[in-house]
Amino acid sequence: MNDAAYQQCIHPACEEKYPITDIRVSCGKCGGLLDIRYDWSKLPTPKNLNFFEHRWSTKGIGSDGRLDFSGVWRFRELMPFYRTEADIVTIGEGRTVLQQADLLAREIGVKAGKLMLQYEGLNPSGSFKDNGMAAAFTHARIVGAKRVACASTGNTSASLAMFASLAQMRGIVFIGSGRISFGKLSQALDYGALTLQIQGDFDACLRRIRQIAVDRPKMGIYLMNSVNPFRLEGQKSIMFRVLEAMDWRSPDWIIVPGGNLGNCSAFGKAFSELKELGLIQKIPRLAVINATGANTLNEVFTRQGVRWNNGQYDATVVQKLYAGMDESNYSPHTVASAIEISRPVNLPKALRALDVMNGVVREVSDEEILEHRALVARYGFGCEPASAASVAGLRKLLAEQVISPDESVVCILTGHELKDPNVTVKYHTGVDMKSVQDLAPRSEPHGKLSNPPVQVEDDLEAIIRAIGVEGI
Numbered sequence: 001m002n003d004a005a006y007q008q009c010i011h012p013a014c015e016e017k018y019p020i021t022d023i024r025v026s027c028g029k030c031g032g033l034l035d036i037r038y039d040w041s042k043l044p045t046p047k048n049l050n051f052f053e054h055r056w057s058t059k060g061i062g063s064d065g066r067l068d069f070s071g072v073w074r075f076r077e078l079m080p081f082y083r084t085e086a087d088i089v090t091i092g093e094g095r096t097v098l099q100q101a102d103l104l105a106r107e108i109g110v111k112a113g114k115l116m117l118q119y120e121g122l123n124p125s126g127s128f129k130d131n132g133m134a135a136a137f138t139h140a141r142i143v144g145a146k147r148v149a150c151a152s153t154g155n156t157s158a159s160l161a162m163f164a165s166l167a168q169m170r171g172i173v174f175i176g177s178g179r180i181s182f183g184k185l186s187q188a189l190d191y192g193a194l195t196l197q198i199q200g201d202f203d204a205c206l207r208r209i210r211q212i213a214v215d216r217p218k219m220g221i222y223l224m225n226s227v228n229p230f231r232l233e234g235q236k237s238i239m240f241r242v243l244e245a246m247d248w249r250s251p252d253w254i255i256v257p258g259g260n261l262g263n264c265s266a267f268g269k270a271f272s273e274l275k276e277l278g279l280i281q282k283i284p285r286l287a288v289i290n291a292t293g294a295n296t297l298n299e300v301f302t303r304q305g306v307r308w309n310n311g312q313y314d315a316t317v318v319q320k321l322y323a324g325m326d327e328s329n330y331s332p333h334t335v336a337s338a339i340e341i342s343r344p345v346n347l348p349k350a351l352r353a354l355d356v357m358n359g360v361v362r363e364v365s366d367e368e369i370l371e372h373r374a375l376v377a378r379y380g381f382g383c384e385p386a387s388a389a390s391v392a393g394l395r396k397l398l399a400e401q402v403i404s405p406d407e408s409v410v411c412i413l414t415g416h417e418l419k420d421p422n423v424t425v426k427y428h429t430g431v432d433m434k435s436v437q438d439l440a441p442r443s444e445p446h447g448k449l450s451n452p453p454v455q456v457e458d459d460l461e462a463i464i465r466a467i468g469v470e471g472i
Contacts, residue, residue, distance in 0.1 A: 009033070074094070096118065098246070109395075118412050121414075157173035175188075176197070251410045255411045261345075265352070287402075
């Protein structure tokens with residue numbers, strides 16, 4: 001099947017092509033990012049999106065059932081880079097939920113029935129990363145990779161370690177010093193990955209892993225970060241599932257947190273291809289939300305006005321920004337560790353996605369992230385801090401009247417609440433669980449929705465008074 005698939009440089013002035021079987025993370029001619037492209041005229045593409053509905057009821061048995069059990073490979077005709085179904089790696093990823101969030105909508109000023117939360121925390125490793133890893137590990141199997149590696153703020157390492165264990169490959173993860181939550185670190189360790197803690201942030205880790213995987217190919221290490229274009233093929237499926245849950249109708253808006261910018265890049269590619277194939281009529285608008293402490297895309301797009309411009313974007317703005325970071329020894333810092341990235345590798349693809357989807361970019365503070373994380377949880381869905389950036393961004397765009405209360409909005413919740421329990425406990429109790437092992441408050445919680453545990457003596461009447469049912 002893969003004779004109709006190839007890798008291609010994203011820059012219109014280059015568009016150099018490479019076979020699927022090449023192991024690449026950049027164009028050998030100009031250094032640009034790569035896409036996975038398809039000659040759809042050679043492929044059996046569905047005539048409409050209803051084609052995929054029959055795969056929902058699979059029990060995950062046998063070859064077809066095994067693939068249909070995956071919320072990624074259920075849509076395999078829209079990412080047909082593999083040779084045969086035997087190549088495909090899956091652990092049942094992507095069986096996630098699009099939840100109508102009327103209680104949350106009422107709280108932030110959206111009309112009932114118009115706000116949906118796409119909860120990717122239900123993936124096997126607890127984050128959206130599993131969608132991309134299913135595709136990237138499939139390519140790794142095709143090319144015979146034995147060792148796979150990534151730089152990570154946490155979720156990527158957890159997902160890589162899980163899939164490496166499943167695929168019987170050696171997993172290697174680079175994490176920054178003090179830059180990973182215990183919930184995520186525990187997964188990388190438990191799944192058996194070799195975990196290297198580098199003195200530096202995510203950008204330093206990614207720089208080193210690229211030097212090893214790309215500059216020293218004889219080491220045979222396959223790079224699994226989202227600079228790998230196959231990762232983004234799997235992440236396209238998040239949008240396919242959103243459309244499926246909405247009876248194949250596009251919402252007005254998709255809102256997603258922005259870190260390394262793989263998700264928004266994948267979403268733009270998904271909708272561009274669906275439009276090209278005539279499978280949708282409307283492309284939704286896109287909002288990418290940075291944290292204030294890691295706001296590169298907002299600085300470049302919103303403040304500096306850089307646009308995709310058919311691939312001729314003003315790269316000097318980005319170069320000057322990065323040079324300033326180097327000069328000041330800048331390091332990103334935000335409570336939303338999953339998006340604590342200052343040099344997003346997919347920045348050009350994100351600019352393209354914003355062009356395709358008529359998008360906007362905003363940033364939100366750590367305080368806004370924490371309050372909206374607690375708000376999402378109060379109405380039924382716990383999520384990691386980075387996820388809540390999408391909901392905080394929605395409130396900001398409503399206040400600016402960029403989004404109206406009667407438009408349909410899907411906020412992507414990228415990771416499970418238990419990915420970063422330290423942040424949650426500290427919000428509610430004032431306790432830093434990295435150093436304190438009990439829940440007795442050491443400082444006053446300041447969150448508007450803080451819900452600290454009540455310290456009670458081992459006395460029946462005292463317990464009854466604490467419960468608030470005196471006299472019974």
